[in-house]
Amino acid sequence: MAAGSIELINVTKEYATGRSHKKCALDNITLTINQGEFVGLVGMNGSGKSTLARLINGLILPTAGKVFVNGIDTADRKSIIEIRRHVGMVFQNPDNQIVSPIVEEDVAFGPENLGCYADEVKERIDWALQATGMDELRHHAPYLLSGGQKQKVAIAAALSMRPDYLILDEPTSMLDPGGKYDLIENLKMLNEKYGITVMLISHHMEDVVHADRLIVLDQGQIYLEGTPREVFSSENFFSAGFKPPGIVQLVSNLRKRGHMIDENIITVQQMVEYICRL
Amino acid sequence: MPVIEVKDLSYTYCPGAPYEKKALDGVTLSVKRGEFMGIVGANGSGKSTLIQHFNGLLCPDGGKVIICGQDTSVKQRRDELWKKVGLVFQYPEQQLFEATVFEDVSYGPRNLGLGPREIRIRTEDALKKVGLEPESIADLPPICLSGGLRRRVAIAGVLAMQPEVLVLDEPTAGLDPLGRDMILNLIKKLQQEDRTTIVMVSHSLRELLTLADRIAVLENGKLVATGSPKEVLHQKDFLALPGIIMPDYLQLIHALAGRGKKVNTGISAMAEAELEIDRLLKEICGK
Ligand SMILES: Nc1ncnc2c1ncn2[C@@H]1O[C@H](COP(=O)(O)OP(=O)(O)OP(=O)(O)O)[C@@H](O)[C@H]1O
Ligand SMILES: Nc1ncnc2c1ncn2[C@@H]1O[C@H](COP(=O)(O)OP(=O)(O)OP(=O)(O)O)[C@@H](O)[C@H]1O
Ligand SMILES: [Mg+2]
Ligand SMILES: [Mg+2]
Numbered sequence: 347m348a349a350g351s352i353e354l355i356n357v358t359k360e361y362a363t364g365r366s367h368k369k370c371a372l373d374n375i376t377l378t379i380n381q382g383e384f385v386g387l388v389g390m391n392g393s394g395k396s397t398l399a400r401l402i403n404g405l406i407l408p409t410a411g412k413v414f415v416n417g418i419d420t421a422d423r424k425s426i427i428e429i430r431r432h433v434g435m436v437f438q439n440p441d442n443q444i445v446s447p448i449v450e451e452d453v454a455f456g457p458e459n460l461g462c463y464a465d466e467v468k469e470r471i472d473w474a475l476q477a478t479g480m481d482e483l484r485h486h487a488p489y490l491l492s493g494g495q496k497q498k499v500a501i502a503a504a505l506s507m508r509p510d511y512l513i514l515d516e517p518t519s520m521l522d523p524g525g526k527y528d529l530i531e532n533l534k535m536l537n538e539k540y541g542i543t544v545m546l547i548s549h550h551m552e553d554v555v556h557a558d559r560l561i562v563l564d565q566g567q568i569y570l571e572g573t574p575r576e577v578f579s580s581e582n583f584f585s586a587g588f589k590p591p592g593i594v595q596l597v598s599n600l601r602k603r604g605h606m607i608d609e610n611i612i613t614v615q616q617m618v619e620y621i622c623r624l
Numbered sequence: 625m626p627v628i629e630v631k632d633l634s635y636t637y638c639p640g641a642p643y644e645k646k647a648l649d650g651v652t653l654s655v656k657r658g659e660f661m662g663i664v665g666a667n668g669s670g671k672s673t674l675i676q677h678f679n680g681l682l683c684p685d686g687g688k689v690i691i692c693g694q695d696t697s698v699k700q701r702r703d704e705l706w707k708k709v710g711l712v713f714q715y716p717e718q719q720l721f722e723a724t725v726f727e728d729v730s731y732g733p734r735n736l737g738l739g740p741r742e743i744r745i746r747t748e749d750a751l752k753k754v755g756l757e758p759e760s761i762a763d764l765p766p767i768c769l770s771g772g773l774r775r776r777v778a779i780a781g782v783l784a785m786q787p788e789v790l791v792l793d794e795p796t797a798g799l800d801p802l803g804r805d806m807i808l809n810l811i812k813k814l815q816q817e818d819r820t821t822i823v824m825v826s827h828s829l830r831e832l833l834t835l836a837d838r839i840a841v842l843e844n845g846k847l848v849a850t851g852s853p854k855e856v857l858h859q860k861d862f863l864a865l866p867g868i869i870m871p872d873y874l875q876l877i878h879a880l881a882g883r884g885k886k887v888n889t890g891i892s893a894m895a896e897a898e899l900e901i902d903r904l905l906k907e908i909c910g911k
Contacts, residue, residue, distance in 0.1 A: 390800040391772030438771045493714040494667030519797040522666045522867030587802040592872040618879045
């Protein structure tokens with residue numbers, strides 16, 4: 347198995363939902379995520395996104411097939427600690443993740459367990475708290491925070507780990523627009539500067555326009571895959587009920603009005619530059 | 625007469641303790657019957673704290689909250705409020721407790737003392753309204769569901785009560801695009817057809833600009849603006865507030881204006897932005 351990647355080979359995951367009932371959440375998925383990639387993962391409710399995330403960090407095991415992280419089989423339970431060092435997670439609900447009674451300790455938990463030196467731990471905590479805007483609340487109790495603030499603590503804890511792979515399950519769902527913007531910028535920075543592989547799950551297409559690759563799940567299968575631009579312009583994307591970011595919708599509407607605008611435009615900046623060059 | 629009247633409301637968490645926090649500070653606000661009130665503000669600005677006063681979950685430290693003519697500082701009245709005011713919590717896990725989806729959604733109707741037939745009808749109806757099939761989901765434990773499906777169940781549970789006032793704390797968070805449109809249309813329909821009063825917290829200005837009659841803006845526990853979407857959007861300093869960023873189509877319009885293009889920055893809807901750019905492009909190409 348190739349090191350420096352996450353590989354899922356013919357992975358199926360079934361959950362027991364009663365004595366004789368099963369739910370197939372992932373259906374024979376084969377997928378490679380390479381070190382250094384920024385991957386966006388989208389899909390309708392119940393399509394299997396969180397299941398995929400939990401399989402990658404070894405929290406659950408496939409019913410059939412194999413998951414490898416840097417060549418290590420997640421089913422090899424002796425290696426689970428090793429896998430958790432490589433894969434950092436932000437869970438969909440922050441309550442499932444917060445471990446300490448004080449924000450700062452919660453953020454320190456990861457780097458301390460990775461065996462970082464005290465200076466390094468401090469530097470990482472300070473940075474992660476600044477990056478999420480939680481610096482002022484560092485001595486607060488996480489369970490006494492607002493919904494979005496809790497989510498920021500969970501994000502800061504994962505950012506401070508600087509793992510090889512960072513899997514974020516709808517981290518922007520409760521963030522205000524400013525917090526959302528900051529998070530995406532920080533993820534881009536970690537990806538570019540430290541080569542950290544990012545897998546970002548979201549229902550908001552604006553969050554994933556900068557991804558190298560966008561994967562669309564549907565009923566446990568990979569439905570579409572490509573660059574965000576390729577996916578946004580795919581007929582199948584629309585017919586399944588997805589909508590591209592507002593700017594892409596705007597471009598497409600203006601084209602219908604007869605303006606020959608560049609179809610490759612997917613961000614506000616690109617559109618501004620395009621119009622100003624005309 | 626307003627359905628919700630908030631007068632000089634203040635609320636402090638953990639008074640006297642190290643984590644003391646004045647979460648609301650002198651908020652005055654009223655919502656008319658049948659009105660759709662949107663609430664925005666940065667993380668931690670006090671939105672959830674404010675709306676938990678509307679169903680009596682929190683009781684004011686200072687000032688008054690009067691719901692349907694009743695002062696909520698009287699304990700007995702506060703206990704009755706759940707029948708009139710349905711609250712969808714920020715996290716669905718805060719309100720799903722029963723062993724099956726059916727029991728969870730029917731919890732409200734059962735407590736209202738309705739008959740078994742009516743309970744079943746309301747429960748199944750509410751599940752269908754949020755895009756779930758009663759046959760396939762009713763017997764599942766809520767913990768077996770994905771995040772977005774839990775959100776739908778939580779919303780169904782409140783709809784099944786058919787409350788006069790519907791208060792929703794970020795109801796579209798975690799919903800897929802189809803679910804989002806479905807729930808927003810449903811809320812709008814309840815307002816327009818049943819005259820249900822709606823209070824909705826959201827970080828999506830785009831949602832509120834298209835749906836709300838009025839928007840209230842919180843910052844650090846204080847109410848800093850109220851008015852129609854257009855009034856609030858164009859109020860000086862609104863966009864400079866922490867945590868507030870325009871929807872992308874308005875960012876585009878403002879960026880173009882900043883680069884000297886003649887576009888009307890007074891708009892608020894996406895369709896208006898389309899017309900503005902259409903006109904601008906025709907002008908540029910006509911030259
Ligand atoms: N522990 C579990 N037991 C039984 N079924 C489960 C369990 N966890 C998830 N499921 C089911 O498996 C399917 C996939 O769930 P998953 O959480 O992976 O979806 P998702 O894509 O993350 O959805 P969402 O956008 O709503 O978060 C859903 O039908 C869900 O209800
Ligand atoms: N139980 C609590 N104990 C102490 N402080 C609290 C508690 N709950 C909230 N707070 C604080 O009160 C303030 C307002 O919180 P609230 O939950 O109302 O914010 P919000 O506007 O809903 O934020 P978000 O967008 O993040 O959900 C925040 O500063 C928060 O840290
Ligand atoms: Mg999920
Ligand atoms: Mg809140």
